Amino acid sequence: MRMLIIGGTGGMGQWFTKFFLSHGYDVIVWGSSGKTEIADQMGVEFATDLDREIREADVVIITVPIDITTRVIKETAPKMKQGSLIMDLTSIKAEPVNAMRKYAPEGVEVLGTHPMFGPSIPTLQGQIVIMSPTKGRCDKWFPIMHDLFEESGAHIEIIDPEEHDQFVSVVQGLTHFAYITIGTTFKSLDFDVSKSRRFMSPVYEIMVDFVGRILGQNPYLYAHIQMKNKQVLKVHEAFISECNLLSNIVRQEDTEAFCKKMTEAAAHFKDTASALHRSDKLINAKIAEFEEMIASVGRERGLLHNYSGVTHVGIIEKVTPRTVTLSKGDRTVALRTENIRLLNDAELKKWKIDNLTHPTRDISALIPAGADPLTIEKVIACDERIVSVSIIDKYSGISDERLSVTYRIT
Template identity: 35%
Template sequence: MNKNNFSIGIIGGTGIMGKFFESVFLRYGIKTFVWSRKSEESLESFCTTKNIDIIIVSVSIDVTEKIIAEIGTYISDNQCICDVTSVKIGPMNAMQKIGKPYFGMHPMFAPPLSGKMDGQNVIFCSGKNSQKQEAFIKNIFEKDNSHILESTAQEHDEIMSIVQGLSHFFDITFVQTLRARGLNLEKIFASRSPAYALKLMLSGRTLYQDSELYGNIQIQNSQNIKTLETFFTEAQKLFTTIKNKDLNSFNQIFNAQTKFLGKYAKRSQDESDIIIDYLANRILSKKGVENNNYKFDARDMLLKVS
């Protein structure tokens, strides 16, 4: 397929992800236009006067469906809509309602420092009458060495309720617990093992992000409530076992989860060993720490993992 077959318009093109995708498309010679709330041009004019073939909606999750409904009133039957939000059921239903070609995608990453998609996952949800446009975008991403995954909207949101919803929820409540317990944070950091240092880093990383984005990821995914209800039920079982000092029940719970993970338990051990060894040698060692400041070369660590 000729790379110049389709032109692309990005709504929200001055945001973090919008800018990133603009740079990717331009790097491959794709005619690309961007629009934001600060643009002097109206959204209707942007969508209807530039011969844009694929309109990518890259805005906040909570306004995505509203934007889709708005542009659906004036785009042509030949224009294709695509959203890039972290939830899919709502946006996919909204795009289906307007009766134009559509598909959804979810980039599973923040914009890389390299500006390229090397090794990053992008989930695609096929829509209707958009096979050529979807294949066109996939082709660009594959040229940039990304991994393409396929999913339905329902399956996507169910999986994201674990990958994002539950994991972010744990990160937030983990730090909430540290704060509520009133223990000395400096001593906690000073006492950390390499494995615990990794947990602290991941929780700290989550809480260093934009609260509105992460709040919408929690609130807008309808599958999160069911997942969190399951989490509380299972957590209560474990809590009761610990409170009752029931080691036999604890062993049963623990071993059941190990069996469920199967080969991924050993794989997790092996791969995390590489990261933990790196942390021990480069961050927690006296050589790597000077007045609690250190230089962390993530590229070196990733090379070791790969």
């Protein structure tokens, strides 16, 4: 099945290129930057004749900045063949779906899609994908894409494009706006975020990390999410009005009014107990990794740096709330705890297999004739220092009571 991803050299384009490649699609990518080296790195073809690829593709996916999505759809859809699918991956749905319906010829199916994740996630497992199929114009392709995403572990939500934009104006529009405003407030106050980490609670630290997560991404994407969804401005107005109202209550030191507002909001929220339990799980997961690091002092562990991708392996010498000190042979390295992830035993073993030199030795042993050589092989394999073990020879001619077994151990 031939698939063209327009915007395939961008972050989400690369993610979905790899995803569809892994599911047997013949993927071709195109990007306005002309970065053919990105296509080379992914092992796919870069479309040198875009019009031809559009005409020949069974599926065309549009994953470009929101502000040019409609124009790209207008230029692309009319060229597509009968029985093919045009599909967008945009954060808003009404405008691109309407454009696909308008410009795609009869016989070309239309599917609006919004992956509720970014390109940093490793798999679809546990992720939400929102789909807006066009009734009567997606009978063939909607089940194919739905089942592919669902079988890959995604949770699928099916929703009308206009209703999607209404929900997303809060789910993304409000939350992004609030986080970005917290970040700009830090700047306005000339507030030292790094220094504040010395005094932070787990809840504050998680909140600050989410602010940093948003601020560290493509600002144009977040600008377009705010500006291209027509529902967002009225959400801003409601948010700013509530901020002003609550600020005035604080200024007047009206405790009863403050408690009334908070109690009413909690009643509208409804299930605050479940929210507490879910957030406790997030906090406890953060604490659990720190406690495991403390328990690992004096042991060999692997620490993956989240940003550089470098894995540091050595003996953990010291753990503080902010740093982990690792002894690596004749030198030590101090790593910030928020920048690293502790590898589990299987991950550490795989790293050693992939990165270290492993001598192989053939060792012969005399075992009782009634002993099981395979059981001994399994026992040897339990040693964490062993990469692999196999039986390469058995000889019973020494005596009736002894069996000679040769194990190849790496």
